[in-house]
Amino acid sequence: MDMDKLVSLCKRRGFLFQSSEIYGGLNGFWDYGPLGVELKRNIKEAWWQDMISGHNELLISDGAPCEHQMVGIDCSIIMHPQVWKCSGHYDLFHDFMVDCKESKKRYRHDQVRGRWALAKEQRVFIATQSGGDEGLQETEQKALKFFNLRAKSLEEISWDGPLVSLVTITDFDKVLGPDAKILGTLTPPREFNLMFKTIVGAMGGEESSAFLRPETAQGIFVNFKNVVDSSRVKIPFGIAQIGKSFRNEITPRNFTFRSREFEQMEIEFFCHPSQSSQWYKYWRDRRYKWYTDLGLSSSRLQLRDHHKEELSHYSCGTADIEYAFPFLPPGEFGELEGIAHRGDFDLKSHMEGKLVRSGDELIVEQGEDGKPKHRGSGKDLRYFNDQTRERFIPHVIEPSAGADRGTLAFLCEAYFEEEIEGETRVVLRLNPRIAPIKAAIFPLVNKDGMPEKAKAIYGDLKKEFSVFFDDGGAIGRRYRRQDEIGTPICITVDGQTNQDNTVTWRNRDTLEQKRIPIEALREELRTLLKA
Numbered sequence: 001m002d003m004d005k006l007v008s009l010c011k012r013r014g015f016l017f018q019s020s021e022i023y024g025g026l027n028g029f030w031d032y033g034p035l036g037v038e039l040k041r042n043i044k045e046a047w048w049q050d051m052i053s054g055h056n057e058l059l060i061s062d063g064a065p066c067e068h069q070m071v072g073i074d075c076s077i078i079m080h081p082q083v084w085k086c087s088g089h090y091d092l093f094h095d096f097m098v099d100c101k102e103s104k105k106r107y108r109h110d111q112v113r114g115r116w117a118l119a120k121e122q123r124v125f126i127a128t129q130s131g132g133d134e135g136l137q138e139t140e141q142k143a144l145k146f147f148n149l150r151a152k153s154l155e156e157i158s159w160d161g162p163l164v165s166l167v168t169i170t171d172f173d174k175v176l177g178p179d180a181k182i183l184g185t186l187t188p189p190r191e192f193n194l195m196f197k198t199i200v201g202a203m204g205g206e207e208s209s210a211f212l213r214p215e216t217a218q219g220i221f222v223n224f225k226n227v228v229d230s231s232r233v234k235i236p237f238g239i240a241q242i243g244k245s246f247r248n249e250i251t252p253r254n255f256t257f258r259s260r261e262f263e264q265m266e267i268e269f270f271c272h273p274s275q276s277s278q279w280y281k282y283w284r285d286r287r288y289k290w291y292t293d294l295g296l297s298s299s300r301l302q303l304r305d306h307h308k309e310e311l312s313h314y315s316c317g318t319a320d321i322e323y324a325f326p327f328l329p330p331g332e333f334g335e336l337e338g339i340a341h342r343g344d345f346d347l348k349s350h351m352e353g354k355l356v357r358s359g360d361e362l363i364v365e366q367g368e369d370g371k372p373k374h375r376g377s378g379k380d381l382r383y384f385n386d387q388t389r390e391r392f393i394p395h396v397i398e399p400s401a402g403a404d405r406g407t408l409a410f411l412c413e414a415y416f417e418e419e420i421e422g423e424t425r426v427v428l429r430l431n432p433r434i435a436p437i438k439a440a441i442f443p444l445v446n447k448d449g450m451p452e453k454a455k456a457i458y459g460d461l462k463k464e465f466s467v468f469f470d471d472g473g474a475i476g477r478r479y480r481r482q483d484e485i486g487t488p489i490c491i492t493v494d495g496q497t498n499q500d501n502t503v504t505w506r507n508r509d510t511l512e513q514k515r516i517p518i519e520a521l522r523e524e525l526r527t528l529l530k531a
């Protein structure tokens with residue numbers, strides 16, 4: 001699939017626009033247009049319906065079914081700065097960046113790759129931001145230019161090893177930066193905290209500074225006690241939240257995949273430590289199935305367990321659900337969602353202070369004065385089981401999904417071009433549940449009472465479904481316009497409608513048409529959306 005075509009469709013048909021476009025745009029920020037907002041809202045609603053309000057799942061635990069409750073929450077974006085100190089984000093939520101003194105560009109250290117090239121008795125690390133075959137070709141072109149060679153003299157360059165990350169390189173004076181013409185222009189890597197800082201109140205000093213949340217999860221942890229005390233939930237249970245998060249990404253890219261403002265759909269699932277491994281496995285499998293049920297093909301989706309070295313300092317296990325986005329080199333996958341076993345790290349940190357790992361244990365990190373480096377709330381966030389009389393800090397399983405990455409994956413998966421009678425049909429094969437418009441209603445021609453009849457059907461269906469009325473242009477063109485925005489059904493009022501009160505019902509994917517009575521339309525659409 002050609003990503004440029006999807007990006008242009010998204011703009012042309014009103015799915016996605018660059019933020020502040022009339023002022024030249026702002027890198028890493030995106031706006032959803034009229035169709036995009038419906039698509040993303042449907043994805044978020046499907047998630048909320050399947051995971052929270054409509055969930056009715058049981059986990060078989062030791063042979064006995066174990067019910068679990070799911071509740072929602074909606075927390076503020078700006079929270080007490082101590083939240084981020086105890087969560088670890090203040091000290092640890094950073095990427096390493098390198099600057100190029102020549103091009104004035106900034107790169108994420110781990111995203112620059114390159115190859116050692118040898119020619120004219122010089123050994124140079126040729127860097128690029130691309131991966132795979134594209135990266136190899138780019139380094140060849142750059143090397144030819146650097147060594148002042150013609151394309152046909154490529155064999156004069158010998159290559160020492162494959163593309164490797166800049167992270168493995170120490171000889172920065174031998175590096176030719178991705179956009180540089182001379183050697184040694186990249187600075188050594190520096191830490192860069194990804195949290196956006198802001199000022200709360202009118203005083204404006206450092207003591208008034210706060211952060212835009214980089215994840216929705218912490219709002220859930222700091223409200224754990226409030227939810228337990230107010231809603232009578234019993235462990236095991238989950239608290240879910242959908243909301244905006246902000247990260248000052250060094251290199252936002254790949255359309256909405258890496259943005260600076262994005263939406264997350266997160267669940268913090270609290271359970272007894274002795275059952276946490278079971279629940280971890282349960283959520284891994286359940287979340288993977290959610291994507292395939294909504295239409296992502298399992299050949300492009302993978303569930304990948306993190307290696308031990310990849311795990312966060314608190315995590316006892318993490319798996320990513322990854323999708324083979326078309327903008328990635330063949331064989332590479334991008335993260336859609338992480339499912340992490342967080343143990344008792346978060347609640348304990350918010351009780352006692354920021355934790356660090358010491359051997360197998362998590363202990364409160366000490367400052368130079370021997371006191372906790374970042375003090376916790378001091379509140380007792382343990383859970384009390386009134387039947388067993390046990391008091392304990394629950395373990396947490398966290399399925400954390402990105403709503404924008406999900407939306408992008410569903411769009412990529414849905415995009416098809418096919419030849420029909422010498423014409424190219426562009427079609428978005430979106431699952432009807434998430435399609436922005438469920439049905440379009442057309443009068444075949446604008447006479448003989450057809451527009452009035454079609455308008456009446458439109459008015460009736462609109463009370464329950466997102467539908468669209470179109471009476472402009474040839475019927476074939478109207479079908480195509482709906483196909484490329486993923487509308488599953490087109491309903492046409494024609495000459496026969498006046499005689500027998502039936503309309504044609506055309507299926508986007510099979511192109512089959514059947515006649516159905518007007519009074520059956522609502523039920524047919526309901527069935528379609530349940531499938």
Ligand code: GAP
Pocket residue numbers: 214215216217247249256257258259260261262263264266335336337338398400401402403404405406
């Ligand atoms: N609370 C855990 C957490 O935030 P994460 O892996 O950093 O974990 C979870 O983020 C999900 O949020 C990712 O799998 C991804 O879908 C989405 N996400 C993270 N950073 C993003 C970005 N810069 N742009 C778009 N989505 C992002």
